[in-house]
Amino acid sequence: MDWDEFAHWGKHISDWGAQYHKSLRDLPVRSQTAVGDTATQLHPTPPETGDDMAAILADFEAIVMPGMTHWQHPRFFAYFPANAAPPSMLAEQLVNTVAAQCMLWQTSPAATEVEGVMVDWLRQALGLADGFTGVIQDSASSATLSAVLTMRERATGYTGNKDGLSGKGHLRIYCSDQVHSSIDRACWVAGIGQANLVKIPTKGAQFGIDVDALEAAITADLDAGHTPAGIIAITGGTGIGASDTLGPLLKVAAKHDLYTHLDAAWAGSAMICPEFRSEFWDDVDGFDSIVFNPHKWLGAQFDCSVQFLRDATPQLNTLKIEPEYLKTTGDAVTNYSEWTIPLGRRFRALKIWFLLRSYGLEGLRTRIRNHVAWAQELCDAIRALDGFEITTDPILSLFSFRCPGDDAMQQRLVDALNDDGRIYLTQGAFQGQKVIRFQVGQFDTTREDVMMAHAVIREVWEQIQ
Numbered sequence: 001m002d003w004d005e006f007a008h009w010g011k012h013i014s015d016w017g018a019q020y021h022k023s024l025r026d027l028p029v030r031s032q033t034a035v036g037d038t039a040t041q042l043h044p045t046p047p048e049t050g051d052d053m054a055a056i057l058a059d060f061e062a063i064v065m066p067g068m069t070h071w072q073h074p075r076f077f078a079y080f081p082a083n084a085a086p087p088s089m090l091a092e093q094l095v096n097t098v099a100a101q102c103m104l105w106q107t108s109p110a111a112t113e114v115e116g117v118m119v120d121w122l123r124q125a126l127g128l129a130d131g132f133t134g135v136i137q138d139s140a141s142s143a144t145l146s147a148v149l150t151m152r153e154r155a156t157g158y159t160g161n162k163d164g165l166s167g168k169g170h171l172r173i174y175c176s177d178q179v180h181s182s183i184d185r186a187c188w189v190a191g192i193g194q195a196n197l198v199k200i201p202t203k204g205a206q207f208g209i210d211v212d213a214l215e216a217a218i219t220a221d222l223d224a225g226h227t228p229a230g231i232i233a234i235t236g237g238t239g240i241g242a243s244d245t246l247g248p249l250l251k252v253a254a255k256h257d258l259y260t261h262l263d264a265a266w267a268g269s270a271m272i273c274p275e276f277r278s279e280f281w282d283d284v285d286g287f288d289s290i291v292f293n294p295h296k297w298l299g300a301q302f303d304c305s306v307q308f309l310r311d312a313t314p315q316l317n318t319l320k321i322e323p324e325y326l327k328t329t330g331d332a333v334t335n336y337s338e339w340t341i342p343l344g345r346r347f348r349a350l351k352i353w354f355l356l357r358s359y360g361l362e363g364l365r366t367r368i369r370n371h372v373a374w375a376q377e378l379c380d381a382i383r384a385l386d387g388f389e390i391t392t393d394p395i396l397s398l399f400s401f402r403c404p405g406d407d408a409m410q411q412r413l414v415d416a417l418n419d420d421g422r423i424y425l426t427q428g429a430f431q432g433q434k435v436i437r438f439q440v441g442q443f444d445t446t447r448e449d450v451m452m453a454h455a456v457i458r459e460v461w462e463q464i465q
């Protein structure tokens, strides 16, 4: 392909993209294809000779698009959003086109410096104290793994990487029973082990960790000769939005000199609104590490996860490695690949710059405030449906409910709704029973889109009786 053809097809794809997004409301949100439908349409062997772009794009539309679930659909209420605001998509097109690998300052100074400033813009946007620095990672899972490795190294006097974990006893990490599975997996791969991830029950309206039980667990572990290494807190858990009360948890951490990490992958975006900060984030400045995903609610196209660090030194002491071929100009510059597990890095900061400049914080706050208000309104409407029960009230814009009937009936309603296609939602678990999760957060959703869910739920429920 020459560059004139590249320009031609680039314009074609831009036009196609605008049309696609304008037509989203007419498409079923969740892909309606069956298992294997896509794979059977692809050639089983790779081509020996090249094809032209017109044919490739025609197949893309015919074969691939029917098998896509439309994550940017305004009536996507499943999981959490993966919002891609149009300016962030344009930034990604530029990043894709320049196609730099930004592992070191010198491999693209601008990428490093834009990243440093964007992390600081977001620090200010979230109201975090001066002095927090940070790094952009691919996912909250990677940021949490980085924090767990740091807990491990700090608790072993930075000898784990060097000598391995043999003979070091049981390193213990504490969290509530509402944490995301990425916390479990981080403990698996860090060599801590599932058995040493201590999950504490929750209490209260926001399902925060029971701090007395946390303190008791740590004390019992010390008595047993184990080594407490860190505490992982959550703001906005995936299941029902569970959020820990941060101050008391931090007090326990300080008493036992434990490293702390806060997982706010989803809810962190809402903290650009000061009123949510005072509800959820009192004392947040006491955490050693905080992760939130601008690629969820905020609108920075996937992938984009920011890890803030109160002091980067422990994580650098854990992850920094400098073989001869990566040595550059020394200490005067930041080489962000030393802060994370992968060496190679995409230029993820550009889309944050485009996003924040296009909407301003006030534009983004308005969206999030609307989502929270509409979730409450829809929740009240579902509560009034005959026999329906709200199992957890909205925490920010996430709530859960049950229709009349057993767990199988909940799944039947979810499947019927997703087969219908006008809305998309998913099931979850709460207190041992199946619930239906509902989150409002799509970048371009409207009040009408959200309230339409009420009509669709009622209609589909009647159909399956």
Ligand SMILES: *Cc1c(COP(=O)(O)O)cnc(C)c1O
Binding pocket: 080, 138, 139, 140, 141, 142, 180, 182, 234, 236, 237, 238, 263, 264, 265, 266, 293, 305
């Ligand atoms: C989505 C989510 C994660 C995982 O995020 P990734 O970026 O996909 O790794 C972790 N914790 C919470 C609370 C989440 O909502």
